[in-house]
Amino acid sequence: MEVRILRRLEAKNEADAAAVRDLLAAHNVRAINIMGSPGCGKTTLLERVLPRLQPRFRCGVLEGDLFTARDAERIAAIHVPVIQLETQGSCHLDAALVHRGVCELPLADLDYLFIENVGNLVCPANFDLGEAARLIVLSVTEGHDKPEKYPLLFARADAIVITKMDLLAHTNFDLPAAEADIRKFNTNAPIFHFDTQTDPGPLVDWLAG
């Protein structure tokens, strides 16, 4: 008689994440999981930061999306090795898909791996991808109420980047209120301000540190 085994989805993901973590450690690659809303500026941030890191460090990227390879094409255009992970409708990356992506990258030639998660403030927070650090992106056009509404994501962040600062004057985003709310859940993570005109130096230094 066949024995059927049902396993918690999270337990399966934890095992897959451990496998990713081991593989990256074996090649001395540091992985950063980047999370934030759809359109908050995750890919734009990579487009700005990667050219500044590349002279000193070798970087690779995994791009998570439900469909399309639009983001991977943007990263390939700046000559960084990239694999598109298409979740085919799933709302988050899981470690099994990341493991497949990692195996397609030239790990021996990399120092950093950036994993851009699916645009979503909820589900990705619950899935360990084997990363060393979590970077949360929040754009001022989303409103300052987001940290209080999505505390889990901000609580587990190793760094937070507030993007589209050039649009601040055109919004009612209350920057001190947003930062005070972030500090309710996360006392340590540095908070960076960012737009396409900002010097990405401090963020680059944090990533490289």
Next chain:
Amino acid sequence: MEVRILRRLEAKNEADAAAVRDLLAAHNVRAINIMGSPGCGKTTLLERVLPRLQPRFRCGVLEGDLFTARDAERIAAIHVPVIQLETQGSCHLDAALVHRGVCELPLADLDYLFIENVGNLVCPANFDLGEAARLIVLSVTEGHDKPEKYPLLFARADAIVITKMDLLAHTNFDLPAAEADIRKFNTNAPIFHFDTQTDPGPLVDWLAG
């Protein structure tokens, strides 16, 4: 010996959605499920549209969020009956929670029920809440690539509202490209343009029609 029954989550939700639909039909209330990214302007849209509908129609609102009652407070401030549905970490509203909310509203005194879903472009698309129509909100600050990346949400829309049009000139959002992409998945739904200065008349007329 105990018999254990495992039921698909979706089947449970379908039964709950049917119960919501029956209850609303019994009171002749039309429900509209509003979906879009975090910070795309769903609550702001309600703040603009409800005062225009209220003279002719009686409206109620269910506000979906993981945590906080911030959005419900904004709706209460414009004197519309509202219940906050706190999902406590879940990434979407389900019909069971909506059913509980509907039972707390004065259905006999309502013509329209607006259900503002959790800010998320993925998961809410898969959960029928017993609504009569689905309104999708996309802000220009999110980027014109969103319809292609999240086709399921746009395919099942009865109307689409492109918000924050006042910021269009400050972004690289390609409006014709976004609308052409929407039309790949949805040939019929009207597309409205909106910002806090726009006359909400055409959208109000569609809702009232």
